[in-house]
Amino acid sequence: MKRAGGFRKISVVAAREIIARGDILVLDVRDHDSYRRGHIEESEHATNDNLFSYLSVTPKDKPVIICCYHGNSSVAYAKLFSDFGFTDVSSLDGGYEAWAAEEIAATKPGRAASVEFSEPLQAFLLEHGFAPNDIDARNTEHATPLMLAAWLAPPACVKELLQAGAYIHAVNADGNQALWLACAGEISENIQLLIDAGADIQHINVNAATPLMFVASSGRAKALEQLLAAGADPLFETDLGLTAFDVAATMQCLDLMRGAIRRKKARQSRPPIHPVRTTRAKQ
Numbered sequence: 681m682k683r684a685g686g687f688r689k690i691s692v693v694a695a696r697e698i699i700a701r702g703d704i705l706v707l708d709v710r711d712h713d714s715y716r717r718g719h720i721e722e723s724e725h726a727t728n729d730n731l732f733s734y735l736s737v738t739p740k741d742k743p744v745i746i747c748c749y750h751g752n753s754s755v756a757y758a759k760l761f762s763d764f765g766f767t768d769v770s771s772l773d774g775g776y777e778a779w780a781a782e783e784i785a786a787t788k789p790g791r792a793a794s795v796e797f798s799e800p801l802q803a804f805l806l807e808h809g810f811a812p813n814d815i816d817a818r819n820t821e822h823a824t825p826l827m828l829a830a831w832l833a834p835p836a837c838v839k840e841l842l843q844a845g846a847y848i849h850a851v852n853a854d855g856n857q858a859l860w861l862a863c864a865g866e867i868s869e870n871i872q873l874l875i876d877a878g879a880d881i882q883h884i885n886v887n888a889a890t891p892l893m894f895v896a897s898s899g900r901a902k903a904l905e906q907l908l909a910a911g912a913d914p915l916f917e918t919d920l921g922l923t924a925f926d927v928a929a930t931m932q933c934l935d936l937m938r939g940a941i942r943r944k945k946a947r948q949s950r951p952p953i954h955p956v957r958t959t960r961a962k963q
Contacts, residue, residue, distance in 0.1 A: 686762030687769035689755070692782050695745055695772050704743040707734065709757050710776065711919060713882060720747060720779055726757075735764050743768040750855045750886055751775040753919075777851050797844070801837045804829065815844050822853040823861075830862035835869035838862075848879050855885035863895050863903040871906050881912045888918040896937065897927040904933050908940045915941065 690698070698704060699722050706723040708715050715725045726734060738744070744761055748754040751773045758771040772779065797805070802812040808828050810817045817825060826846040829837045842848070848858055859879040862870040875881065882890055889897075892912040895904040904924075908914070914925045914937035925941075928934045 687755075687758035687771060689751070689773050690745070690770045691773055692778050695770070695779070698743060698745065698770070704745065705734070705738055706745045706747065707757070708747045708776065709753060710747075710749055711884070713916070714749070714776075714884065717880070718780060719776065723747060735761065738766075740765045741767050743770070745770045745772055747772045747779070748775045749884055750777050750851060752886055777849065777855075780849060781847060798836075798840060801829075801833075801840050804833050804837055808832075815841065815846050816850075822851070824850050824852075824858070826850070826858045827852060827856075827861045830858040830867075830870045830874060831865040833870075835867065835873060838870045838873050842873060842877050848874060848877050849883075851885070854887070857883050859883070860885065860891050860894060863891050863900060863907070866900055866903050868902065868906060871903060875906070875910045881907055881910050882916055884918055888920045888922075890916060890918065890924065892916070892924040893918070893922065893927055896924040896933045897929050899929040899933060901930065901932045901936060905936055908936060 699706060699720075704722070706720055707726040708719050708723040709726050710719075712725070712727070719725070724734075744758075744766055746754040746757045746761070746769070748757070751771065752775070754771040754775060758769045761769045774781075797813055805812055805814075805817075805825055809819055810825050810828075815825065819828075824846065826838070826841045826848065827850070829841055851857055852861075857879065859871065859874045859881065860883070862874055881892070884890055890912070892904065892907045892914060894900075895907065896914070912924075915923050917923050925934070925937050928937065
């Protein structure tokens, strides 16, 4: 448990212990869609519209835990609460990503930390500095075997890791998940394997960017088309007020996103189809 200024940085384990005591305010400062997709059960969603009410109405001696994406933005919010005179303020280290990772691990008590991989996958892992059978190992950039395999390895390796239970929502030091790395490698099969496994296509990294923003800004049209087909929103706006459409690097990427936007508008404006009821003639 680390203290910085007038607040603490706490682990998920410490946060659970504090929350279990009750009479605590847990604030999630992520965007609305991220909060809707998943959040700490006891948390409330803090936004620019309601933040001042929390600062002004909450008793100053009430324990407060701030949760963001990865534990970066929450530090600034924790400092703000401390500056307003709150005496027991904590920032959740690792943010909701760390919280969710521990929850998923807890639901898989029977999964072994070490499994027997195929020879090609073991060779790939050894080449990149991982133990040959450790499914959730981390390198110096906090990347997992699945992340590097999604970026560099053949689809068979990615499929093997997923079948073994590799955690697809893990993040590296930049807050990127395996899907981001797959997009960087532009291996279509790897991208699709992760999408089919439930990867978060709207995930926001520490630079407030989504995978779609990354591929649009780097001109990776093939990967962009895949993400659009999976439902990625080119007009999804991050906390910085930017969208993938805003940062497109090529006309091809712009045209693909324009097409996706037009199709979405057409679906939204299409009148609902009501079934036609027929009356059977009396015999």
